[in-house]
Amino acid sequence: MIIGDRLKKVFLFLMLFIFPVVVLANPLGDVDGNGKVETKDYLLVRKHILSNPPLKDNELENADVNNDGVINVKDYIVIRKKILNIPVDGKEICLISLKTGESKEIAANNTKNINNALKCANENGVTYLNVPKGNYFIDVAIIFYYSNITLDLNGSTFRLYPNGYNNGCMVRVHSSEAGFVTIKNGTLIGDRDKHTCADGSAMSCKSGALRCPTEQYSTHEFSHGIYVGTHDVNIENMNISNVMGDGIYIAVINPVKTDGKINIVNNVIENCRRNGISIIHGKNITIKNNTIRYTHGTWPQVGIDLERNLTEQVYENVLIESNSIYGNEAHYSIQIFPGIKGFLRIINNHLGDRVVAFDDSRHPELPVEKKLIELKGNDINIPNGVKTFVEEPNKLFTYGIYGAVLREERCPKK
Ligand SMILES: [Ca+2]
Numbered sequence: 001m002i003i004g005d006r007l008k009k010v011f012l013f014l015m016l017f018i019f020p021v022v023v024l025a026n027p028l029g030d031v032d033g034n035g036k037v038e039t040k041d042y043l044l045v046r047k048h049i050l051s052n053p054p055l056k057d058n059e060l061e062n063a064d065v066n067n068d069g070v071i072n073v074k075d076y077i078v079i080r081k082k083i084l085n086i087p088v089d090g091k092e093i094c095l096i097s098l099k100t101g102e103s104k105e106i107a108a109n110n111t112k113n114i115n116n117a118l119k120c121a122n123e124n125g126v127t128y129l130n131v132p133k134g135n136y137f138i139d140v141a142i143i144f145y146y147s148n149i150t151l152d153l154n155g156s157t158f159r160l161y162p163n164g165y166n167n168g169c170m171v172r173v174h175s176s177e178a179g180f181v182t183i184k185n186g187t188l189i190g191d192r193d194k195h196t197c198a199d200g201s202a203m204s205c206k207s208g209a210l211r212c213p214t215e216q217y218s219t220h221e222f223s224h225g226i227y228v229g230t231h232d233v234n235i236e237n238m239n240i241s242n243v244m245g246d247g248i249y250i251a252v253i254n255p256v257k258t259d260g261k262i263n264i265v266n267n268v269i270e271n272c273r274r275n276g277i278s279i280i281h282g283k284n285i286t287i288k289n290n291t292i293r294y295t296h297g298t299w300p301q302v303g304i305d306l307e308r309n310l311t312e313q314v315y316e317n318v319l320i321e322s323n324s325i326y327g328n329e330a331h332y333s334i335q336i337f338p339g340i341k342g343f344l345r346i347i348n349n350h351l352g353d354r355v356v357a358f359d360d361s362r363h364p365e366l367p368v369e370k371k372l373i374e375l376k377g378n379d380i381n382i383p384n385g386v387k388t389f390v391e392e393p394n395k396l397f398t399y400g401i402y403g404a405v406l407r408e409e410r411c412p413k414k
């Protein structure tokens with residue numbers, strides 16, 4: 001987690017300017033790719049249905065306007081309605097049709113299908129997408145480029161097809177255009193059990209973590225379950241596990257809207273490698289009724305980590321309430337670095353380990369804002385052996401300077 005300032009600046013640059021780039025694609029139904037949906041497109045689809053002549057490969061994608069993977073009379077009807085400006089019912093279009101089975105190709109196609117449905121929803125004013133219940137492999141990444149959309153996983157499980165990416169989040173909500181996004185009711189399982197280095201070689205143990213010797217001993221810790229990079233995001237009733245980095249990573253790169261909120265509610269986040277939840281930068285964040293446990297693999301390995309990358313970043317008005325946070329390798333349920341603004345309320349949680357706040361030894365002029373931390377009503381059950389480290393005032397909160405705590409370095413269990 002702690003990386004050099006220069007590297008951080010490069011990383012921030014990538015986050016701000018490279019990854020959020022929206023590829024401007026032609027609208028669905030624009031079969032010939034001239035930028036407009038018009039009679040010619042409709043005729044091309046009609047001819048394709050009659051196989052006279054069939055559409056070319058580059059024409060097929062935009063012809064599948066209802067996103068069900070085949071081009072037939074249903075698409076033709078929707079295109080015709082679009083040309084005639086007849087409203088299209090959301091049930092006719094933007095379908096999510098996924099395939100079961102374990103292969104890279106299936107995973108890539110499933111991800112593409114969901115991204116196409118999100119695009120379709122944006123073009124047609126559809127605000128709710130429902131995944132047919134099932135178990136599916138996906139590739140990186142499902143990306144929310146657009147606003148005002150709910151993706152209901154409807155009890156489905158998405159597994160990440162194993163890869164060798166250092167920065168391969170399963171879901172990204174961080175386009176500068178996105179906001180008012182909800183993701184709910186599903187399971188995301190990362191690839192930590194089968195993850196490799198970029199060249200396909202196995203990771204190996206060095207300095208307490210699995211790393212890639214061929215990549216300057218990179219830990220591949222930037223592959224998160226859900227990357228939240230914009231305002232007004234809700235993550236509800238999800239189970240996120242086995243990811244290489246954090247279950248949820250919050251680093252808002254959008255200008256934070258005045259009353260924009262991020263709500264992480266009723267989720268289980270477990271067996272993630274770096275942190276359960278990382279908060280780097282964001283405002284009006286509520287983390288409530290979640291179970292966050294068994295984080296282990298690469299430092300810091302805490303339940304919730306409030307740790308900015310740059311001194312201008314803040315965690316403003318954060319409520320951490322009624323969560324159960326335990327069994328994390330670092331023995332810290334919550335770790336706090338300087339950057340608090342407004343309030344940080346930690347109330348009514350069940351905590352299996354300490355809450356720690358650290359001054360950042362690299363910036364001693366900016367100590368952690370202890371006065372802004374409110375700890376109340378937390379039920380603490382710290383295992384034997386760790387208890388001896390607990391300090392007053394309320395046998396919960398420890399304060400120190402980062403680096404003062406000796407950590408045992410050992411290769412973690414998978
Ligand atoms: Ca056209």
Ligand SMILES: [Ca+2]
Pocket residue numbers: 063064065066067068069070071072074075
């Ligand atoms: Ca179709």
